[in-house]
Amino acid sequence: MNKEIKTNEIQIGLLGCGVIGTQVATELLNGNLDCKLAGKNRIKLKKILVNDLSKSRDNSIPESLFTNSPDEILLDPDIDIIIEVMGGEKPAYDYVIKAIQNGKHLVTANKELIAKHGPQIFGLAHEKKVQIKLDATVGGGIPIINTIMDSLKANQITEVVGILNGTTNYILSEMKNSKKTLEAALKEAQDKGYAESDPTNDLEGIDAKYKTSILASLAFHQYIAPDQVPSHGIKSISPADFHFAEELGFSIKLLGLAKQFEDGHISTSVYPSLVAADQPLARIDGVLNAVEVRGDLIRELMLVGPGAGPKPTSSAILGDLLSLIKNISSDFPLPYKVLPANARSKAEESSSDEKYRFYTRLRVNDKVGVIRDLGIILAKHQISLESISQKAHTPDSSWEKGGEATLIFLTHSIGEDKLKIALDEIKQLDPVNEICCILRVFE
Numbered sequence: 025m026n027k028e029i030k031t032n033e034i035q036i037g038l039l040g041c042g043v044i045g046t047q048v049a050t051e052l053l054n055g056n057l058d059c060k061l062a063g064k065n066r067i068k069l070k071k072i073l074v075n076d077l078s079k080s081r082d083n084s085i086p087e088s089l090f091t092n093s094p095d096e097i098l099l100d101p102d103i104d105i106i107i108e109v110m111g112g113e114k115p116a117y118d119y120v121i122k123a124i125q126n127g128k129h130l131v132t133a134n135k136e137l138i139a140k141h142g143p144q145i146f147g148l149a150h151e152k153k154v155q156i157k158l159d160a161t162v163g164g165g166i167p168i169i170n171t172i173m174d175s176l177k178a179n180q181i182t183e184v185v186g187i188l189n190g191t192t193n194y195i196l197s198e199m200k201n202s203k204k205t206l207e208a209a210l211k212e213a214q215d216k217g218y219a220e221s222d223p224t225n226d227l228e229g230i231d232a233k234y235k236t237s238i239l240a241s242l243a244f245h246q247y248i249a250p251d252q253v254p255s256h257g258i259k260s261i262s263p264a265d266f267h268f269a270e271e272l273g274f275s276i277k278l279l280g281l282a283k284q285f286e287d288g289h290i291s292t293s294v295y296p297s298l299v300a301a302d303q304p305l306a307r308i309d310g311v312l313n314a315v316e317v318r319g320d321l322i323r324e325l326m327l328v329g330p331g332a333g334p335k336p337t338s339s340a341i342l343g344d345l346l347s348l349i350k351n352i353s354s355d356f357p358l359p360y361k362v363l364p365a366n367a368r369s370k371a372e373e374s375s376s377d378e379k380y381r382f383y384t385r386l387r388v389n390d391k392v393g394v395i396r397d398l399g400i401i402l403a404k405h406q407i408s409l410e411s412i413s414q415k416a417h418t419p420d421s422s423w424e425k426g427g428e429a430t431l432i433f434l435t436h437s438i439g440e441d442k443l444k445i446a447l448d449e450i451k452q453l454d455p456v457n458e459i460c461c462i463l464r465v466f467e
């Protein structure tokens with residue numbers, strides 16, 4: 025028997041009242057959601073957990089609701105549903121597990137929590153017969169999780185690819201459209217509240233890695249841990265790369281990619297990628313997110329929308345809350361299987377077999393024979409080139425030194441391992457000063 029609501033009043037415990045929690049609390053308190061339940065139930069926000077009780081808060085939220093004692097919520101038998109918007113791995117994981125053990129349903133926006141601990145959380149929820157809803161963990165207001173888990177359930181999904189991080193997409197768009205450096209675009213993103221004061225998780229692709237891990241696990245019904253998703257950030261990209269990408273007919277986007285091949289192999293990655301200028305993903309600019317899904321029945325579907333921010337994210341959280349209440353006594357089926365720790369996953373088997381075209385930009389001394397020496401090494405590793413060009417200077421010239429040149433080349437499709445071995449040799453050539461940037465072409 026599933027845990028059912030005991031009265032017609034559904035009591036909510038909110039874990040966290042920061043950017044997202046404040047918006048969620050305000051919406052819960054204004055009573056607008058009750059009418060969406062067709063008069064059957066009333067939603068009551070019972071308690072809000074925060075870290076620092078002395079912090080000043082939105083004055084529409086009564087002070088009496090706040091607590092810094094987690095057990096006041098996790099052990100309260102009257103609280104039916106927990107909304108977790110604390111973020112981070114710990115203590116969120118311990119709180120969520122304790123809540124489920126006490127029979128509470130969960131709505132969460134925490135991608136790190138679900139990416140790292142999805143199997144334990146879903147397993148316990150299944151055992152305790154409570155619901156878990158997680159639409160806000162990926163794509164903010166875009167209903168991509170619910171689309172994959174519900175609307176596309178009948179499909180055999182083969183690929184999910186997306187711009188999953190609004191901060192890096194804003195930075196890349198500013199670098200392309202306003203010719204800014206990465207540092208200047210980041211500062212602007214921080215000033216506008218799009219980037220956190222410590223932007224490491226965004227710039228290094230860690231946030232996109234968590235989201236790719238969740239999307240891949242749900243799309244292919246097999247848990248893919250975040251450390252199985254090879255990830256690269258955007259720090260090495262300079263305005264010069266946008267100039268050369270444009271010359272070659274591409275835009276640059278940080279893409280999270282999850283693909284399942286016919287033999288069952290799964291490939292996942294987060295990679296700064298060249299996207300052909302006429303592809304829809306190339307035109308998604310600013311803080312928007314976009315996700316493309318390919319499946320046998322739907323063929324191709326693309327969802328675009330605001331990937332973060334309090335209002336879009338609460339749209340996903342509160343939508344989840346309402347559908348949870350509607351289906352509160354349904355079974356919670358496990359969304360994916362978890363392979364034993366000693367079994368080699370399909371994701372790990374596949375990565376080295378894949379082939380892509382790669383763009384590489386190098387800083388070299390402007391000497392006769394550089395291209396010849398580079399060509400000899402590439403030929404030795406059977407890497408053929410689609411194009412190569414040497415420029416006397418880069419368009420931004422920020423690091424230009426006398427006697428230097430920029431060399432860029434685009435390979436035909438090759439395995440990344442092969443390129444890495446060749447680049448290690450190229451790095452040793454006397455006139456090569458730096459391998460500045462490697463981008464993958466998204467086909």
Ligand SMILES: NC(=O)c1ccc[n+]([C@@H]2O[C@H](COP(=O)([O-])OP(=O)(O)OC[C@H]3O[C@@H](n4cnc5c(N)ncnc54)[C@H](OP(=O)(O)O)[C@@H]3O)[C@@H](O)[C@H]2O)c1
Pocket residue numbers: 039040041042043044045073074075076077079108109110111112114115133134135136160161164331332333334337
């Ligand atoms: N921001 C977005 O646009 C966005 C979009 C999609 C998903 N999300 C996800 O939503 C979640 C919340 O994000 P946010 O931006 O709202 O974060 P935030 O502004 O940093 O808020 C975090 C809240 O959790 C509380 N908290 C943190 N650690 C705690 C602890 N140990 N004990 C008790 N309370 C604690 C904080 O308390 P104090 O207020 O006392 O510090 C704060 O109220 C994250 O998982 C994030 O990934 C955010």
